[in-house]
Amino acid sequence: MDILAPTAPYTTSSHFLSGTGDSSPGRVRCFEPGEAARERLILSKLGKSGWGRWQYFRQCFSGGWGERRQKPLSPRSQEVFFSTLATLDIPEQATPSLFLTDDGHIELAWRDADGRAVQIEFGAATSELYLESEGFEATVPNRDLPDLLRERLPA
Amino acid sequence: MPVDPSEDFARAICSDKWDEATGEMSASLFKGENTSVSRLALCPLDETWDLFHRQVEKPPERTLRRIGTMNVGRLQQIGQGFPANPTALTVEPDPLPDFRSHAVIPEKISRGLANAIIRELTVHEENPS
Numbered sequence: 001m002d003i004l005a006p007t008a009p010y011t012t013s014s015h016f017l018s019g020t021g022d023s024s025p026g027r028v029r030c031f032e033p034g035e036a037a038r039e040r041l042i043l044s045k046l047g048k049s050g051w052g053r054w055q056y057f058r059q060c061f062s063g064g065w066g067e068r069r070q071k072p073l074s075p076r077s078q079e080v081f082f083s084t085l086a087t088l089d090i091p092e093q094a095t096p097s098l099f100l101t102d103d104g105h106i107e108l109a110w111r112d113a114d115g116r117a118v119q120i121e122f123g124a125a126t127s128e129l130y131l132e133s134e135g136f137e138a139t140v141p142n143r144d145l146p147d148l149l150r151e152r153l154p155a
Numbered sequence: 156m157p158v159d160p161s162e163d164f165a166r167a168i169c170s171d172k173w174d175e176a177t178g179e180m181s182a183s184l185f186k187g188e189n190t191s192v193s194r195l196a197l198c199p200l201d202e203t204w205d206l207f208h209r210q211v212e213k214p215p216e217r218t219l220r221r222i223g224t225m226n227v228g229r230l231q232q233i234g235q236g237f238p239a240n241p242t243a244l245t246v247e248p249d250p251l252p253d254f255r256s257h258a259v260i261p262e263k264i265s266r267g268l269a270n271a272i273i274r275e276l277t278v279h280e281e282n283p284s
Contacts, residue, residue: 049174049176049177053174053176056170056216057171059216060214060216060217061171061217063214065171065213065214065217066169066171066211066213066217067191067210067211067213068191095176095177096177097174097176097177097179097181098174099171099172099174099181099183100171100172101181101183101186102183102187103187107181107182107183109179109181109182117182117270119182119266119270121183121266128266130182130266130267130270132270135238135239135267137239137265137266137267
């Protein structure tokens with residue numbers, strides 16, 4: 001008997017938000033320590049949509065994926081993403097988007113009050129900040145990211 | 156020999172780079188090097204949908220959401236005119252056995268330049284059939 005049931009085909013992040021659809025066979029999952037805290041954090045900062053995107057990346061992009069066997073979601077990228085998210089002030093009117101890059105990094109993006117892009121890519125060793133309003137683009141070691149965000153994205 | 160500037164190319168926009176809830180695209184669609192595209196002169200847009208479905212939906216939970224198209228000459232103008240770091244961009248043919256129209260943009264594209272390209276991308280939605 002298979003322990004791991006196959007994931008249902010053609011599901012997107014909306015699948016993880018639907019409470020009304022037919023239930024699909026679940027995979028056996030090990031919950032990591034601190035997962036509940038991460039779930040609370042992402043729900044409070046990015047809402048159900050952000051939570052659904054994160055679950056989608058974790059569950060569907062854990063192996064090689066795409067036409068060029070792109071990299072799986074990086075655990076280190078997730079760590080940096082969550083530690084940053086805990087202190088990040090995203091404007092209330094903003095609707096944040098969450099992406100997965102081909103390097104397996106989480107990318108968080110939203111638009112400022114003037115509709116200009118704010119983007120942060122969380123890498124394993126370095127992270128990248130882009131501010132369209134200033135034409136600013138910088139890559140810094142992860143240990144310097146909090147300072148850069150405090151300087152460039154004041155509350 | 157690079158693809159002629161008069162040609163158009165298509166780029167697959169999949170669910171990892173397209174947030175359905177916000178309708179926003181990731182800059183990583185073009186950021187980096189060796190960006191995969193398809194030449195519309197060899198495979199027209201209506202046939203590119205099937206081609207991309209076959210090529211990029213791996214695993215099947217990764218779905219093709221949109222296709223972005225652009226003229227090669229316009230891509231080159233955007234690259235040359237990008238003030239922070241003017242970049243000479245090319246599209247190089249890279250035919251694959253089951254993907255004859257495949258080509259790549261080999262040059263490294265910065266996040267700022269990727270955003271500039273995305274702003275001018277024509278985004279197509281698949282017709283329900």
